[in-house]
Amino acid sequence: MRHVISLLMENEAGALSRVSGLFSSRGYNIESLTVAPTEDASLSRMTIVTRGSDEVIEQITKQLNKLVDIVKVQDLTDGCHIERELMLVKVKAVGEFREEMKRMADIFRGRIIDVADKTYTIELTGPGVKLDAFIAALEPSAILEAVRTGASGIGRGDRIMKI
Amino acid sequence: MADTELTGAEIVVRCLAAEGVEHVFGYPGGAVLDIYDAIYKQDKFKHILVRHEQAAVHAADAYSRSTGKVGVALVTSGPGATNAVTGIATAYMDSIPLVVITGQVPTAAIGMDAFQEVDTVGITRPCVKHNFLVKDVKDLADTLKKAFYIASTGRPGPVVIDIPKDVTQHRCAFHYPESIAMRSYNPTSKGHAGQIKRAAQMLLEAKRPVIYSGGGVILANAAEQLTELARQLGFPVTSTLMGLGGYPAPDPLFLGMLGMHGTIEANMAMQHCDVLLAVGARFDDRVIGNPKHFQKEARKIIHIDVDPSSISKRVKVDVPIVGDVGNVLAEFAKLTQAADHGPDPEALKAWRAQIELWRAQDCMKYDHNAAVIKPQFVIEKLYEITGGDAFVTSDVGQHQMWAAQYYKFAKPRRWINSGGLGTMGFGLPAAMGVQMAHPGAPVACITGEGSIQMNIQELATCKQSDLPIKIVLLNNGYLGMVRQWQEFFYEERYSESYVASLPDFVKLAEAYGHVGMRIDKPEDVEPALRRAFGEYKDRLVFMNFLTDPRENVYPMIPAGKGLSEMILI
Numbered sequence: 001m002r003h004v005i006s007l008l009m010e011n012e013a014g015a016l017s018r019v020s021g022l023f024s025s026r027g028y029n030i031e032s033l034t035v036a037p038t039e040d041a042s043l044s045r046m047t048i049v050t051r052g053s054d055e056v057i058e059q060i061t062k063q064l065n066k067l068v069d070i071v072k073v074q075d076l077t078d079g080c081h082i083e084r085e086l087m088l089v090k091v092k093a094v095g096e097f098r099e100e101m102k103r104m105a106d107i108f109r110g111r112i113i114d115v116a117d118k119t120y121t122i123e124l125t126g127p128g129v130k131l132d133a134f135i136a137a138l139e140p141s142a143i144l145e146a147v148r149t150g151a152s153g154i155g156r157g158d159r160i161m162k163i
Numbered sequence: 164m165a166d167t168e169l170t171g172a173e174i175v176v177r178c179l180a181a182e183g184v185e186h187v188f189g190y191p192g193g194a195v196l197d198i199y200d201a202i203y204k205q206d207k208f209k210h211i212l213v214r215h216e217q218a219a220v221h222a223a224d225a226y227s228r229s230t231g232k233v234g235v236a237l238v239t240s241g242p243g244a245t246n247a248v249t250g251i252a253t254a255y256m257d258s259i260p261l262v263v264i265t266g267q268v269p270t271a272a273i274g275m276d277a278f279q280e281v282d283t284v285g286i287t288r289p290c291v292k293h294n295f296l297v298k299d300v301k302d303l304a305d306t307l308k309k310a311f312y313i314a315s316t317g318r319p320g321p322v323v324i325d326i327p328k329d330v331t332q333h334r335c336a337f338h339y340p341e342s343i344a345m346r347s348y349n350p351t352s353k354g355h356a357g358q359i360k361r362a363a364q365m366l367l368e369a370k371r372p373v374i375y376s377g378g379g380v381i382l383a384n385a386a387e388q389l390t391e392l393a394r395q396l397g398f399p400v401t402s403t404l405m406g407l408g409g410y411p412a413p414d415p416l417f418l419g420m421l422g423m424h425g426t427i428e429a430n431m432a433m434q435h436c437d438v439l440l441a442v443g444a445r446f447d448d449r450v451i452g453n454p455k456h457f458q459k460e461a462r463k464i465i466h467i468d469v470d471p472s473s474i475s476k477r478v479k480v481d482v483p484i485v486g487d488v489g490n491v492l493a494e495f496a497k498l499t500q501a502a503d504h505g506p507d508p509e510a511l512k513a514w515r516a517q518i519e520l521w522r523a524q525d526c527m528k529y530d531h532n533a534a535v536i537k538p539q540f541v542i543e544k545l546y547e548i549t550g551g552d553a554f555v556t557s558d559v560g561q562h563q564m565w566a567a568q569y570y571k572f573a574k575p576r577r578w579i580n581s582g583g584l585g586t587m588g589f590g591l592p593a594a595m596g597v598q599m600a601h602p603g604a605p606v607a608c609i610t611g612e613g614s615i616q617m618n619i620q621e622l623a624t625c626k627q628s629d630l631p632i633k634i635v636l637l638n639n640g641y642l643g644m645v646r647q648w649q650e651f652f653y654e655e656r657y658s659e660s661y662v663a664s665l666p667d668f669v670k671l672a673e674a675y676g677h678v679g680m681r682i683d684k685p686e687d688v689e690p691a692l693r694r695a696f697g698e699y700k701d702r703l704v705f706m707n708f709l710t711d712p713r714e715n716v717y718p719m720i721p722a723g724k725g726l727s728e729m730i731l732i
């Protein structure tokens with residue numbers, strides 16, 4: 001099962017490597033990992049997307065909780081939550097593509113944030129599946145480069161993770 | 164504490180004194196020269212100079228295992244730190260509280276491939292409970308406080324503090340905090356009341372109960388609570404390698420060690436019980452063997468552990484209780500004493516009768532009339548002569564298993580060995596740490612000719628620090644444990660397990676200034692041990708017992724097999 005785990009950790013040097021080291025040394029898989037400080041500069045907020053059986057996920061949350069720098073761990077997939085990911089795609093914008101790419105960006109509610117003679121760069125946010133769908137909808141030869149941030153997640157409504 | 168300007172090095176020394184540290188095991192080098200200079204000028208603690216950094220950490224580790232205090236080691240940057248890694252990993256696997264201070268190149272040189280630079284924080288990260296790189300002298304005192312706090316609370320473990328040389332030279336006001344609060348670290352010590360009640364009820368209704376006791380009982384100083392509860396309920400007790408001494412081995416309720424080299428009665432009782440109380444034990448693969456085979460029998464499992472990640476890791480548990488063993492057992496005792504009925508006496512009687520049938524198979528028998536020295540016989544004699552009261556350290560191999568099986572530990576913190584990492588070379592430095600903590604107490608190091616050579620240089624430390632350790636070398640001429648696996652599972656292809664060119668251990672001991680003995684006849688075993696612990700009480704004695712090279716450790720559960728699939732003698 002796919003799980004989205006959210007955590008708050010002390011914003012210390014090396015904190016990220018403790019988390020990534022834990023995943024690699026115990027053989028857990030990471031689909032994506034995003035991290036940045038938040039409104040409280042002393043804390044970093046991390047979202048990890050991983051896959052595993054219930055037992056593995058239970059161990060992952062326990063092992064994360066055990067890291068001394070980690071303040072809070074929440075499995076967002078345990079309840080209602082929202083996920084968003086940002087993608088930047090550079091596409092060919094010559095000939096027929098120039099119009100086609102603009103139309104595709106509009107349909108997916110993306111924005112063209114850089115325009116050059118031969119290329120567009122499209123910004124798209126949404127759940128991962130939406131980004132997947134966009135990529136799938138484009139003519140593969142038109143995609144010059146793509147970069148994705150990995151998912152950031154947050155609980156819905158009153159589900160708040162704060163200290 | 165008054166605020167005065169001190170150097171980082173002086174601060175380190177003052178912090179250690181404030182923590183009540185009495186012994187530091189270490190080895191100097193460029194990056195820690197300022198700390199060594201500060202040590203020279205103080206008289207609060209003693210520094211023990213070892214001959215290899217691995218030994219410093221093992222000694223500090225065993226110091227902790229035998230006292231319950233946090234062990235402290237100090238090494239220099241680069242090779243000093245890498246030499247210490249095996250010691251740190253050994254302590255980590257057995258959850259031993261240590262503070263290891265490593266020197267580092269000056270902050271400005273970090274990352275420049277400076278002389279004797281290694282990324283100590285990076286290298287040790289997977290084998291420490293936590294580690295720190297201190298970049299500002301102002302953080303030093305708080306970091307030391309945190310290190311001792313983290314090492315000794317919750318599930319204990321080693322903490323590394325990496326200190327760049329310039330930080331030891333900078334000055335700042337010194338204030339050692341009384342206590343430290345960390346929002347990210349708050350281990351649970353009290354168990355959940357509801358779970359404890361459920362568990363107590365389950366214990367009272369048990370018909371075939373077993374208490375499975377582990378290293379957590381020793382670490383929690385909860386041997387007394389465990390013993391009381393077991394006796395009050397009349398439940399049989401088995402122990403892991405790490406838990407030995409948590410329940411008095413000579414007691415009739417004790418089933419001996421369980422697991423790969425455990426007794427028939429312990430393994431069969433574990434497999435066939437209806438209620439299993441796991442106390443500070445982590446269902447290791449050397450203990451329950453194949454978890455699928457283990458789970459073939461239905462039983463209810465209650466598991467007490469401070470570390471939630473130890474629970475339901477390898478085996479699904481019915482009543483998990485996260486908390487300190489001592490606290491939880493005390494709560495159990497209250498509830499079971501107040502209950503209007505105890506466990507069904509008829510059922511317990513029948514269960515104990517079954518256990519006696521298993522015990523009657525006498526799985527620990529060996530040939531007492533052999534013309535060669537049997538290793539088991541040496542341990543039995545050692546047990547007799549020391550009245551079962553010695554501190555016994557061990558290396559890793561067959562000798563370790565025989566020590567665990569035949570020395571009947573009656574008290575906690577007397578049996579000191581590397582279980583989780585299985586580090587050959589642990590025994591002698593461990594004995595140094597123990598002897599340092601308990602001057603005058605009998606300390607025996609049971610070892611093999613393979614293992615002892617992994618830290619043999621420490622004989623010099625023993626001389627310098629006057630440590631009258633008794634080395635009991637069970638010399639079978641083989642990496643015996645390897646040889647045993649090759650005999651059983653590799654059709655007797657003894658690939659590289661014969662240890663040729665052994666030194667003359669008597670001369671070697673003498674060269675280091677100690678007493679050496681060579682014993683090759685069964686009838687000489689007892690007199691040699693008596694002389695060692697009598698006439699040579701105050702000397703280090705190196706006893707080279709030439710033992711049966713073909714002896715194997717029985718019973719044995721082959722790797723991947725189940726508890727009831729033992730190979731018997």
Ligand SMILES: Cc1cc2nc3c(=O)[nH]c(=O)nc-3n(C[C@H](O)[C@H](O)[C@H](O)COP(=O)(O)OP(=O)(O)OC[C@H]3O[C@@H](n4cnc5c(N)ncnc54)[C@H](O)[C@@H]3O)c2cc1C
Pocket residue numbers: 256257258317318319376377378379380382383402403404405406420421422423424425442443444445446447449450467468469470473486487488489559560563581582583584585586644
């Ligand atoms: C050659 C060799 C052969 C071996 N054969 C065997 C064998 O036959 N049988 C055997 O048993 N072992 C054997 N071992 C050892 C084995 O590898 C493990 O080290 C050992 O079984 C683990 O013991 P344990 O479960 O008691 O856990 P430990 O490693 O001692 O862990 C202690 C547990 O207690 C918890 N704990 C710590 N403090 C507290 C507290 N205050 N309150 C509550 N919980 C606490 C910890 O979180 C941890 O889960 C062998 C090792 C070697 C090298």
Ligand SMILES: Cc1ncc(C[n+]2csc(CCOP(=O)(O)OP(=O)(O)O)c2C)c(N)n1
Pocket residue numbers: 558559560561562563585586587588610611612613614615637639641642643644645
């Ligand atoms: C540092 C290290 N290297 C290798 C091993 C693997 N190993 C386990 S037991 C053993 C043999 C130990 O030989 P010896 O010390 O003579 O003890 P014996 O088994 O003969 O009693 C070996 C090589 C280990 N545990 N530790």
Ligand SMILES: [Mg+2]
Pocket residue numbers: 560611612613637638639640641642643
């Ligand atoms: Mg040997």
